Amino acid sequence: MAAASATPKMRDRMTAYITSLQKDITASLNTVDSSSSFKEDHWVRSEGGLGNSCTLQGGAVLEKAGVNISVVHGQLPPPAIAQMKANHSEIAYDPKSGKSLPFFAAGISIVIHPRNPHAPTMHANYRYFEIDNPADAGGEAKADDGPMAWWFGGGSDLTPSYLYEDDAVHFHSTIKAACDPFGAEIYPSFKKWCDEYFYIPHRKESRGLGGIFFDDLSSGAHARLPEGAQKPNTADEIFAFIQACGNAIVPSYLPLVARRKDSLYTDEQRRWQLIRRGRYVEFNLVYDRGTKFGLQTPGARIESILMSLPETARWEYMSDMGGEGTEEGRLMALLMKPRDWA
Amino acid sequence: MAAASATPKMRDRMTAYITSLQKDITASLNTVDSSSSFKEDHWVRSEGGLGNSCTLQGGAVLEKAGVNISVVHGQLPPPAIAQMKANHSEIAYDPKSGKSLPFFAAGISIVIHPRNPHAPTMHANYRYFEIDNPADAGGEAKADDGPMAWWFGGGSDLTPSYLYEDDAVHFHSTIKAACDPFGAEIYPSFKKWCDEYFYIPHRKESRGLGGIFFDDLSSGAHARLPEGAQKPNTADEIFAFIQACGNAIVPSYLPLVARRKDSLYTDEQRRWQLIRRGRYVEFNLVYDRGTKFGLQTPGARIESILMSLPETARWEYMSDMGGEGTEEGRLMALLMKPRDWA
Numbered sequence: 001m002a003a004a005s006a007t008p009k010m011r012d013r014m015t016a017y018i019t020s021l022q023k024d025i026t027a028s029l030n031t032v033d034s035s036s037s038f039k040e041d042h043w044v045r046s047e048g049g050l051g052n053s054c055t056l057q058g059g060a061v062l063e064k065a066g067v068n069i070s071v072v073h074g075q076l077p078p079p080a081i082a083q084m085k086a087n088h089s090e091i092a093y094d095p096k097s098g099k100s101l102p103f104f105a106a107g108i109s110i111v112i113h114p115r116n117p118h119a120p121t122m123h124a125n126y127r128y129f130e131i132d133n134p135a136d137a138g139g140e141a142k143a144d145d146g147p148m149a150w151w152f153g154g155g156s157d158l159t160p161s162y163l164y165e166d167d168a169v170h171f172h173s174t175i176k177a178a179c180d181p182f183g184a185e186i187y188p189s190f191k192k193w194c195d196e197y198f199y200i201p202h203r204k205e206s207r208g209l210g211g212i213f214f215d216d217l218s219s220g221a222h223a224r225l226p227e228g229a230q231k232p233n234t235a236d237e238i239f240a241f242i243q244a245c246g247n248a249i250v251p252s253y254l255p256l257v258a259r260r261k262d263s264l265y266t267d268e269q270r271r272w273q274l275i276r277r278g279r280y281v282e283f284n285l286v287y288d289r290g291t292k293f294g295l296q297t298p299g300a301r302i303e304s305i306l307m308s309l310p311e312t313a314r315w316e317y318m319s320d321m322g323g324e325g326t327e328e329g330r331l332m333a334l335l336m337k338p339r340d341w342a
Numbered sequence: 343m344a345a346a347s348a349t350p351k352m353r354d355r356m357t358a359y360i361t362s363l364q365k366d367i368t369a370s371l372n373t374v375d376s377s378s379s380f381k382e383d384h385w386v387r388s389e390g391g392l393g394n395s396c397t398l399q400g401g402a403v404l405e406k407a408g409v410n411i412s413v414v415h416g417q418l419p420p421p422a423i424a425q426m427k428a429n430h431s432e433i434a435y436d437p438k439s440g441k442s443l444p445f446f447a448a449g450i451s452i453v454i455h456p457r458n459p460h461a462p463t464m465h466a467n468y469r470y471f472e473i474d475n476p477a478d479a480g481g482e483a484k485a486d487d488g489p490m491a492w493w494f495g496g497g498s499d500l501t502p503s504y505l506y507e508d509d510a511v512h513f514h515s516t517i518k519a520a521c522d523p524f525g526a527e528i529y530p531s532f533k534k535w536c537d538e539y540f541y542i543p544h545r546k547e548s549r550g551l552g553g554i555f556f557d558d559l560s561s562g563a564h565a566r567l568p569e570g571a572q573k574p575n576t577a578d579e580i581f582a583f584i585q586a587c588g589n590a591i592v593p594s595y596l597p598l599v600a601r602r603k604d605s606l607y608t609d610e611q612r613r614w615q616l617i618r619r620g621r622y623v624e625f626n627l628v629y630d631r632g633t634k635f636g637l638q639t640p641g642a643r644i645e646s647i648l649m650s651l652p653e654t655a656r657w658e659y660m661s662d663m664g665g666e667g668t669e670e671g672r673l674m675a676l677l678m679k680p681r682d683w684a
Contacts, residue, residue, distance in 0.1 A: 041660065055659045303659055314654050
């Protein structure tokens with residue numbers, strides 16, 4: 001684990017990166033919506049840490065958008081440790097002890113809901129997580145000898161209401177190009193993981209057209225990558241991979257908003273978009289691990305966590321939209337059977 | 343348990359009652375909304391059972407309303423049995439066996455979302471649940487010797503967007519009057535349970551102004567009622583209590599819709615109503631046991647389960663509505679500190 005404790009510390013490098021990325025993303029998004037601009041909202045977590053939620057609501061192009069960073073630390077309760085230990089055997093912990101362990105987490109989270117039903121919703125999240133030795137910790141997490149365990153996670157995915165194949169191809173291709181230098185198996189493995197993760201079992205459909213999703217990326221073998229496959233392995237290499245993915249957010253998505261934001265649309269197409277946003281709410285509130293973890297975390301900043309929810313969502317009983325042979329049905333067919341896009 | 347197996351069987355008596363109650367409720371609701379009427383949707387569950395979802399969407403008075411009954415049976419998986427055994431020691435079951443047990447469930451579920459922000463949303467649900475002996479069961483549940491365990495559950499609660507104290511008093515008083523003949527402790531105990539149940543921990547607020555909520559009502563002592571308190575005790579008595587509550591749904595609620603449906607309202611009041619409906623969605627998708635159970639049940643009818651969701655809901659980041667000194671804030675104060683209404 002020496003790599004993770006190289007000077008400067010990874011926690012600081014990641015914090016600096018997401019702070020800079022947040023500025024870049026909001027500046028880029030402001031270029032497609034001159035009607036409104038992002039507002040910064042700096043907050044402090046009483047249990048430890050801080051964040052900056054940059055949000056835009058009611059824009060002509062961006063109906064609701066959030067680009068949030070958070071850098072938090074504190075004590076991880078035993079059930080959370082037990083869950084993490086499953087994927088991180090290096091966590092030295094006796095569940096019978098009932099003790100908590102110090103943690104540190106730094107992440108950026110982006111959700112963009114454009115107003116135009118032809119422009120897709122996009123979500124991305126990249127994060128660094130550390131569990132530290134309690135012996136080092138005093139009251140607060142400290143990692144002079146390196147963390148007990150560390151990993152990165154994240155991903156980026158696209159959720160259109162209407163199917164534009166060239167949009168899906170552009171989004172996936174841009175992400176694939178960012179991933180490929182780090183190993184040929186990275187994109188296909190994490191693309192598959194994304195399709196599995198953003199699935200709504202009770203609807204038997206995907207939330208969207210996917211992208212990539214991964215968690216627990218650290219040194220050594222990874223359960224989702226083929227044995228012996230090339231992967232970023234040291235903390236430095238994985239951080240470089242995270243930066244490549246983070247830097248791909250704007251080029252993967254902004255062109256799609258730019259080319260769809262002025263498309264004409266009907267009331268019926270708006271209605272369909274709101275129904276799809278209802279499904280987005282269903283996924284996030286019922287299944288999304290980050291949301292569930294946030295809602296259960298004492299002192300978590302609920303407004304930032306639920307920033308992901310659309311401004312408006314709609315539920316119809318036995319809706320007559322989305323049937324075969326319609327534009328809406330073309331999207332549904334793909335949500336029920338993911339395709340390769342890049 | 344002999345009382346539960348009196349002829350005719352409770353499962354049939356409850357089925358007949360909810361079928362009749364559904365007709366009464368939809369007929370009554372139709373009287374306040376001449377613009378639209380309930381549509382029946384009969385369905386069959388391939389794993390066993392059937393239902394009738396009566397829904398109304400897009401009415402001038404009732405924006406979205408559902409009055410659903412379901413009568414289902416099948417095999418209960420071990421985790422569900424283990425959970426139920428906690429409150430029903432009469433369930434003879436070895437969790438190590440990994441076997442399922444036959445169950446039967448009959449219930450009625452009502453959710454009414456009026457269009458006018460001054461008219462409150464109402465929810466009610468009454469149900470009968472049976473676990474049967476596998477020895478009797480063959481492929482299907484059978485209860486000739488009476489079920490292994492049985493209980494009733496349910497409740498009714500009010501969720502306004504604006505506070506009208508007389509509405510809350512009328513709603514609670516009507517329910518209290520239905521409960522009181524069955525024991526003076528019934529209403530206060532189940533009112534308290536309702537306040538506890540319809541609570542949104544991550545928002546630190548109640549979903550609404552409450553009503554009553556109860557579960558696991560069967561013969562013998564009940565954990566929520568004071569020791570020695572009068573309670574309906576036999577299956578016949580509890581069924582009479584359920585009928586009293588079911589029959590109180592229309593008189594407790596319909597007058598409120600009738601007197602608020604034509605109130606003038608502003609765009610801002612509509613906006614607030616949709617924000618409150620967002621909280622309704624949060625509660626139902628994240629915490630409601632019936633919804634969670636339904637979403638996890640293979641073969642469950644998702645459209646009926648999610649009928650409870652409003653037609654439209656809204657989420658604002660750090661909304662400026664609901665502050666102290668406003669009409670919206672008056673409601674919020676009560677959602678953060680429940681009051682006695684009857």
